[in-house]
Amino acid sequence: MAAAAILHPIIRRSKRNHALQFIHSIESTWKGHEDFAIWLVQKIQPKTVVDLGFDRGLSTIAFAYKNPGHVYGIDWFEEGTYAEKSFALDTAFRNIARAIRFNYAKNIHLIIGPFHEVSKTWNRKIDILHIDWAHTYRAAKFHFDNWQRYLRDEGVVLIHDILSCPNEVGRFFKELPFPKILFPDHGGLGVICSDKKLIEEIRTDWQL
Numbered sequence: 446m447a448a449a450a451i452l453h454p455i456i457r458r459s460k461r462n463h464a465l466q467f468i469h470s471i472e473s474t475w476k477g478h479e480d481f482a483i484w485l486v487q488k489i490q491p492k493t494v495v496d497l498g499f500d501r502g503l504s505t506i507a508f509a510y511k512n513p514g515h516v517y518g519i520d521w522f523e524e525g526t527y528a529e530k531s532f533a534l535d536t537a538f539r540n541i542a543r544a545i546r547f548n549y550a551k552n553i554h555l556i557i558g559p560f561h562e563v564s565k566t567w568n569r570k571i572d573i574l575h576i577d578w579a580h581t582y583r584a585a586k587f588h589f590d591n592w593q594r595y596l597r598d599e600g601v602v603l604i605h606d607i608l609s610c611p612n613e614v615g616r617f618f619k620e621l622p623f624p625k626i627l628f629p630d631h632g633g634l635g636v637i638c639s640d641k642k643l644i645e646e647i648r649t650d651w652q653l
């Protein structure tokens with residue numbers, strides 16, 4: 446019998462708690478949105494999540510938690526000194542390796558490259574697209590336009606820093622002509638989806 450099959454339910458539960466504790470311990474400016482990411486994945490059971498900007502891995506691991514689908518984290522680490530870039534990449538690999546080793550997450554694929562270059566050869570439909578770091582209006586529009594064409598009809602787009610940059614990415618989010626909702630904390634996480642029912646469910650369940 447496989448080792449996992451003989452685990453007592455209490456041990457399995459505490460293992461899950463370790464997973465959540467670990468996820469919550471990862472340093473990030475995105476901290477605070479992990480629980481919603483985990484909720485959303487359970488809700489829509491995505492086959493494919495694309496996470497634009499994985500940095501030290503928090504959002505990517507949160508999207509991969511208990512997710513049988515595939516999560517693609519994309520980052521270029523183009524900013525900062527060589528030491529800073531290496532540190533971020535090493536930390537991401539360490540966090541993701543740990544999540545996979547302890548079975549907190551699986552099917553994580555890291556792609557090192559600029560978002561727009563990766564989008565040129567992308568060939569999978571996307572259920573959840575997360576855009577983190579497009580702070581200017583122009584960058585937000587550029588990345589949204591490049592990736593939105595791969596989104597499934599009722600796919601969900603999350604955009605971070607809506608409130609940190611209200612006149613830039615915030616204005617872009619405001620202008621988008623889709624049903625939407627905003628988490629008004631931790632920098633502001635905007636959610637858009639053509640499925641109005643899902644947006645209403647988020648509003649109710651998350652008391653927004």
Ligand SMILES: C[S@@+](CC[C@H](N)C(=O)[O-])C[C@H]1O[C@@H](n2cnc3c(N)ncnc32)[C@H](O)[C@@H]1O
Nearest residue numbers: 473475498499500503504520521522559560578
């Ligand atoms: C705020 S961090 C992402 C945080 C991450 N979502 C988390 O949960 O901790 C933004 C990341 O996007 C990356 N990035 C910014 N612009 C990029 C681009 N055009 N192509 C690839 N990566 C980019 C940066 O290197 C940085 O690591």
